[in-house]
Amino acid sequence: MNTPKPSMSLTKPEAFDLSIKQKISTAIGLLGLIILILAAFNVHFPYKPVVLTLSLVMISAGVILFANDLYLGKHAGIKNDGVMFKSVSSRGIWAWLTGIALTAFYIILYFKATWLGLGQNGAENTGLVALFDPLSNIISGSKASQWFVYGVLYTIAILAFGYKFLLKYRHNRYERLRTYSVMFFQLAFAFLIPEFMARLNSDSFSLPYYDLKNIWPLNYYNFEQYRVNSFIDAGDIGLALLIFGIVSIFVITPILTYKYGKRWYCSWVCGCGGLAETSGDPFRHLSDKRQFAWKIERWVVHSVVVFVVLMTTAVVHSYLGDDQTKYWLTKQTFLISVAAILTLVFVLVMVFKRAQLAKDAKYGAIGYFVIIMVLFAMHYFNGTQLFLFKTETLRQSYGFLIGSIFSGVIGTGFYPIFGNRVWCRFGCPMAAILGFQQRLFSRFRITTNGGQCISCGNCSTYCEMGIDVRAYAQKGENIVRSSCVGCGICSAVCPRGVLKLENDSLKGRIDSNEILLGNDVDLMDLVNQK
Amino acid sequence: MEHVVIIGNGISGVTLARHIRKLSNKKITIISAETEYFFSRTALMYVYMGHMTFEHTKPYEDWFWKKNRIELKQAYVTSVNTASKTLHFSEGNTITYDKLVIATGSKPNKFGWPGQDLDGVQGLYSKQDLDRLEQNAPNNEVCKRAVVVGGGLIGIELVEMLNSRNIPVTFLVRESSFWNSVLPEGESEMINRHIKSHGIDLRLSSNLKEIKSDTNGHVSAVIIEETGEELACDLVGLTAGVTPNIDFLKDSEIETGKGVKVNRFLETNIKDVYAIGDCAEQQETVGNRRPIEAVWYTGRMMGETLAQTLCGNKMPYNPGHWFNSAKFMDIEYQTYGWVFNEKGQPDYEQHFHWKHKDDDKCITIAYRKDNNAFLGINTFGIRMKHDVFDKWLTEHRTLDYVISHLKNANFDPEFYSQYDDQIKAAYSNTLQTA
Ligand SMILES: Cc1cc2nc3c(=O)[nH]c(=O)nc-3n(C[C@H](O)[C@H](O)[C@H](O)COP(=O)(O)OP(=O)(O)OC[C@H]3O[C@@H](n4cnc5c(N)ncnc54)[C@H](O)[C@@H]3O)c2cc1C
Ligand code: SF4
Ligand code: SF4
Numbered sequence: 001m002n003t004p005k006p007s008m009s010l011t012k013p014e015a016f017d018l019s020i021k022q023k024i025s026t027a028i029g030l031l032g033l034i035i036l037i038l039a040a041f042n043v044h045f046p047y048k049p050v051v052l053t054l055s056l057v058m059i060s061a062g063v064i065l066f067a068n069d070l071y072l073g074k075h076a077g078i079k080n081d082g083v084m085f086k087s088v089s090s091r092g093i094w095a096w097l098t099g100i101a102l103t104a105f106y107i108i109l110y111f112k113a114t115w116l117g118l119g120q121n122g123a124e125n126t127g128l129v130a131l132f133d134p135l136s137n138i139i140s141g142s143k144a145s146q147w148f149v150y151g152v153l154y155t156i157a158i159l160a161f162g163y164k165f166l167l168k169y170r171h172n173r174y175e176r177l178r179t180y181s182v183m184f185f186q187l188a189f190a191f192l193i194p195e196f197m198a199r200l201n202s203d204s205f206s207l208p209y210y211d212l213k214n215i216w217p218l219n220y221y222n223f224e225q226y227r228v229n230s231f232i233d234a235g236d237i238g239l240a241l242l243i244f245g246i247v248s249i250f251v252i253t254p255i256l257t258y259k260y261g262k263r264w265y266c267s268w269v270c271g272c273g274g275l276a277e278t279s280g281d282p283f284r285h286l287s288d289k290r291q292f293a294w295k296i297e298r299w300v301v302h303s304v305v306v307f308v309v310l311m312t313t314a315v316v317h318s319y320l321g322d323d324q325t326k327y328w329l330t331k332q333t334f335l336i337s338v339a340a341i342l343t344l345v346f347v348l349v350m351v352f353k354r355a356q357l358a359k360d361a362k363y364g365a366i367g368y369f370v371i372i373m374v375l376f377a378m379h380y381f382n383g384t385q386l387f388l389f390k391t392e393t394l395r396q397s398y399g400f401l402i403g404s405i406f407s408g409v410i411g412t413g414f415y416p417i418f419g420n421r422v423w424c425r426f427g428c429p430m431a432a433i434l435g436f437q438q439r440l441f442s443r444f445r446i447t448t449n450g451g452q453c454i455s456c457g458n459c460s461t462y463c464e465m466g467i468d469v470r471a472y473a474q475k476g477e478n479i480v481r482s483s484c485v486g487c488g489i490c491s492a493v494c495p496r497g498v499l500k501l502e503n504d505s506l507k508g509r510i511d512s513n514e515i516l517l518g519n520d521v522d523l524m525d526l527v528n529q530k
Numbered sequence: 531m532e533h534v535v536i537i538g539n540g541i542s543g544v545t546l547a548r549h550i551r552k553l554s555n556k557k558i559t560i561i562s563a564e565t566e567y568f569f570s571r572t573a574l575m576y577v578y579m580g581h582m583t584f585e586h587t588k589p590y591e592d593w594f595w596k597k598n599r600i601e602l603k604q605a606y607v608t609s610v611n612t613a614s615k616t617l618h619f620s621e622g623n624t625i626t627y628d629k630l631v632i633a634t635g636s637k638p639n640k641f642g643w644p645g646q647d648l649d650g651v652q653g654l655y656s657k658q659d660l661d662r663l664e665q666n667a668p669n670n671e672v673c674k675r676a677v678v679v680g681g682g683l684i685g686i687e688l689v690e691m692l693n694s695r696n697i698p699v700t701f702l703v704r705e706s707s708f709w710n711s712v713l714p715e716g717e718s719e720m721i722n723r724h725i726k727s728h729g730i731d732l733r734l735s736s737n738l739k740e741i742k743s744d745t746n747g748h749v750s751a752v753i754i755e756e757t758g759e760e761l762a763c764d765l766v767g768l769t770a771g772v773t774p775n776i777d778f779l780k781d782s783e784i785e786t787g788k789g790v791k792v793n794r795f796l797e798t799n800i801k802d803v804y805a806i807g808d809c810a811e812q813q814e815t816v817g818n819r820r821p822i823e824a825v826w827y828t829g830r831m832m833g834e835t836l837a838q839t840l841c842g843n844k845m846p847y848n849p850g851h852w853f854n855s856a857k858f859m860d861i862e863y864q865t866y867g868w869v870f871n872e873k874g875q876p877d878y879e880q881h882f883h884w885k886h887k888d889d890d891k892c893i894t895i896a897y898r899k900d901n902n903a904f905l906g907i908n909t910f911g912i913r914m915k916h917d918v919f920d921k922w923l924t925e926h927r928t929l930d931y932v933i934s935h936l937k938n939a940n941f942d943p944e945f946y947s948q949y950d951d952q953i954k955a956a957y958s959n960t961l962q963t964a
Contacts, residue, residue: 075860500913
């Protein structure tokens with residue numbers, strides 16, 4: 001269901017064909033990319049700084065000129081004309097080509113960085129990575145790595161496509177502000193600050209690369225031994241960062257999510273969300289809207305949460321000591337506190353929010369809770385063996401399966417096929433935790449406007465999280481869904497002004513009016529009787 | 531088990547079926563000739579414009595019907611025999627019912643224009659019309675110019691659709707200003723300007739005289755009544771309103787006027803036969819409401835009400851305060867309560883009008899001259915909350931109250947500019963000058 005009709009031909013004349021200017025802009029951008037590809041194939045460029053600048057400017061200029069031509073001559077307003085016909089946004093040939101290229105890039109990036117020219121064991125960089133050396137030198141004072149290359153391209157993607165999104169939604173202040181926000185957080189927090197921090201490093205002082213807005217469990221490696229060690233070795237600043245890492249998930253996140261819903265993170269701050277909302281915007285309608293997909297989503301994403309909690313616990317546990325006199329936090333205290341926190345959350349939810357949990361969510365919670373407890377018990381009683389698996393295996397498989405394959409290769413590589421939020425919806429443990437809170441304990445909701453809904457389905461079509469918004473709107477029901485990232489696009493595209501994202505009191509947040517305003521009051525009462 | 535047969539799988543028929551299923555175990559059959567599954571007619575335009583696929587217009591997944599034991603039959607009913615409670619299909623077979631509900635919607639008006647049945651002349655109502663449009667006007671090479679006849683809500687949608695494919699459009703509007711049979715002057719003129727700013731060739735006070743044909747029976751041009759001008763075109767869209775789609779009832783015992791006549795209980799003159807939605811004509815109307823209201827939510831409400839009656843809780847159709855909404859290209863429009871245009875206005879009605887300097891937002895509030903009671907509001911480019919205005923209308927609030935509390939009714943997305951201060955200022959100005 002809901003598959004656009006792709007146009008598989010490259011030449012078919014379409015009413016929504018690219019204009020000449022758009023074709024030229026695309027060509028400019030692609031040329032910029034080709035320079036990078038040539039570099040990757042070890043074509044030698046003299047004047048590296050010039051060539052790199054030229055390439056990056058051409059890529060950005062391509063996107064910017066394209067956007068100007070596409071949107072500037074037109075009235076401000078909803079700009080979805082032709083989305084379902086254009087090859088790249090309707091799973092046509094261009095979509096597949098883009099998807100394959102992106103996927104290949106991610107695979108090379110994660111597993112074959114030497115192909116990009118990364119110098120191994122202190123050797124000089126060559127190829128593409130070497131092309132980025134001068135830039136890396138300027139910013140952090142050291143030579144580039146594949147991650148630096150990726151960081152630059154990622155940031156440019158968010159900035160350039162962010163510009164495009166800003167033009168597309170220039171009539172909508174909510175969309176504009178949150179786009180400025182993700183552009184800022186990517187440029188400053190994800191890219192510049194960590195690189196500048198690297199400048200502070202010396203032989204005696206070294207901080208791990210830290211994107212401050214990248215919170216555990218999205219940043220699943222934050223509490224690994226090498227990082228924690230270097231945080232601690234770096235003295236007060238390091239310790240402050242480590243504490244910040246813990247506070248951000250246990251204090252800051254719950255407070256902000258309570259006040260604003262998970263959108264404060266997912267569509268205002270997060271880098272994955274930032275890319276999805278900018279470069280990924282042309283693909284948002286490709287998300288699967290079937291109820292079946294929703295079922296899968298709940299199972300998969302919650303399994304990832306269990307996985308990451310177990311993995312992190314095991315990892316931290318593995319490097320803690322047993323001797324309380326050496327360090328207050330021992331293996332045992334740690335495990336007990338994890339179990340205590342989980343139990344506390346579990347009990348609170350079951351006592352106060354059980355009524356709001358759908359049946360299967362409850363089963364899921366009970367099931368997972370039991371699994372976690374069983375694993376803990378196993379460990380606790382036999383002491384030497386680390387859970388069922390070796391910690392290292394657990395850590396590596398998480399990094400490989402979730403960190404690389406799911407979030408990168410599938411999550412981003414498959415934008416043009418599965419939509420732009422596949423990772424955020426099915427894979428991100430951070431989103432699942434925020435979502436859990438959003439569903440049960442947050443002021444955020446999408447309110448509906450009485451009887452104005454005409455069931456047209458624009459909202460559901462453009463919901464990147466695959467939420468069937470219309471199903472709620474046409475019944476006049478608030479939308480309170482754990483997966484909603486608060487992008488606000490459903491509200492923007494609604495032609496009848498039915499939807500509004502709001503933070504309001506908890507009372508009456510989840511209402512299920514089966515009947516809408518417009519009819520006389522007696523009938524409303526009657527049908528709402530259960 | 532009682533068998534309820536519903537003709538028409540539009541919003542009214544489908545809502546009825548869903549609510550009957552909630553309330554009872556009756557056997558339910560929905561018949562429609564148009565499509566196998568329920569889709570949103572209101573979204574047809576978005577399919578042509580490429581915002582959505584046809585698949586997206588279906589509010590329920592295909593498994594929904596079976597799961598809820600609602601039988602679907604795709605067939606055309608040619609006649610109804612109420613004596614034997616039998617429906618006859620075009621394919622010759624029949625079906626019998628215990629209760630019959632007619633929910634057959636509307637069809638586009640044709641006023642007997644010469645050439646109205648030529649190839650390339652079409653209305654915009656059904657899925658078939660959409661398919662036909664895709665044939666007739668896939669792009670601006672096949673369709674070098676289109677003429678849309680009739681300046682109503684569907685007309686402006688068709689104009690926007692064709693414009694999205696860069697097809698030059700001439701928009702023939704009989705009235706002296708767009709939709710001014712409903713809208714007050716200031717609003718209607720603002721929309722005129724908006725339409726023109728999209729490059730549409732808007733012709734006001736212009737009637738269609740004749741549609742001319744080429745040698746293959748395809749439209750080649752239209753002639754305008756007032757000026758005699760001949761406009762070459764490849765498509766003529768007829769969007770001059772709709773009428774109930776009830777021709778197949780001509781030979782039945784069921785009483786019809788413009789639509790199927792029903793009382794407040796949505797019953798026809800024949801026992802066990804009911805009518806809802808666009809095709810129902812109320813013999814006794816509620817308030818200022820018209821006997822036939824071809825809008826989405828009234829169909830839905832009739833379905834909800836009739837489900838109660840059919841499931842043993844007899845209930846009159848009793849719509850609350852009037853409201854509606856539409857979108858004119860980029861400008862959203864909402865209305866709550868009654869705001870009449872200058873011609874249709876009752877003596878006691880007066881207006882307060884405010885327009886933003888950008889010429890894309892305005893409001894008109896109607897109130898009673900004698901006691902300042904709030905009667906209704908039209909808003910353009912500003913979203914308002916339905917339940918707030920519904921409450922204010924019920925509570926008989928005054929104009930002053932509404933103006934000073936306008937903020938509470940705002941429904942625009944977060945961070946949008948608010949205009950209530952400007953509106954208040956404009957209001958106190960009019961008080962001073964008056
Ligand atoms: C392009 C367009 C845009 C619109 N936009 C809006 C809007 O924005 N807001 C709004 O409020 N309203 C809008 N409307 C009006 C709204 O769609 C209608 O009021 C509503 O669809 C009527 O629903 P219904 O259930 O009465 O009938 P319909 O939806 O017309 O359904 C009737 C069904 O019965 C079938 N049928 C008829 N006769 C027979 C027969 N003899 N045998 C078998 N089947 C038969 C028809 O083929 C049709 O499928 C719009 C209408 C159109 C055409
Ligand atoms: S909420 Fe708006 S976009 Fe969604 S179905 Fe209703 S009218 Fe359409
Ligand atoms: S429901 Fe609306 S705001 Fe939430 S993710 Fe979907 S489109 Fe965005």
